[in-house]
Amino acid sequence: MAFVIDVTVDIDAPAELVWQVITDFDRYGEWNPFVSECRSSLVPGEPIDMLVHLGSRPRRQREYIRSHTPGRELSYAMKPVPFGALHSLRSHTVTPLDDDRTRYESHFELDGWLHPLVVALLGKHLRRGFAGMTAGVEERAESLRAG
Template sequence: MAKEIRTEITIQAKREKVWAILTDFENYPNWNPFITFIEGKAEEGRQITVRIAPPGGKTMTFKPTIITRTENRELKWLGTVLFKGLFDGEHTFELKDNAYGTVTFIQGEQFRGIFTGLFNPEKTIKGFNEMNNKLKELAEKEEYNR
């Protein structure tokens, strides 16, 4: 069984600037209402620690592994609950260049495993959208520099 969430937003900024914000994990507590903490390096094969706070939901901490890092384009990690196959989530941040100095930020997650049917994605979707809006706000500010 599988479920998928996909959100996107257009940002008036260069892809490199948005990427710099996304990979500046230390700064997440200062701006990100959904992913409130990330510790570790955004490098393929590295395990990171992630804390999420879905709106109206329970804060959760987990330790996914970075499975894809394509500079200025895509960051993807895979997390599991207890062990692989129970409830796994493959989280993706993707940046697509548009015309006229904009970028489309796509945030998605594919959930798989035997407990996926019990998962209601409503709060997670709200959290994705809140994060997307804050990312847009931050990236469109002139003064943001990493």
């Protein structure tokens, strides 16, 4: 069974503003405790390069864009490790709500026969990282809305 982290938050800001926060990679270092650097064209099949903070040492990570619906959804995945050893999926989904509010859904899954070892080593850091990034999206969007 895959290791899954789902975090959802309703944000007091319009969907366009939440989407802007998610895709303004140049500003990640200002608000994102999990991914402090990010670069991508957002074109499916092309890379997304990140500096990810897992534990004591940041690490460079390259994944690949799977899908991108501007203003709505972005997903990417690591290059699968041979023989089904490890594969991942990460997605961001933005849904407009009433009164200029937005539901932001953060999803991560890790699977493959090697995933229990990765989870044993990094599971708590992954949980903390995705929760921190989700809180950061919320705080940044609400702050930008306030002015």
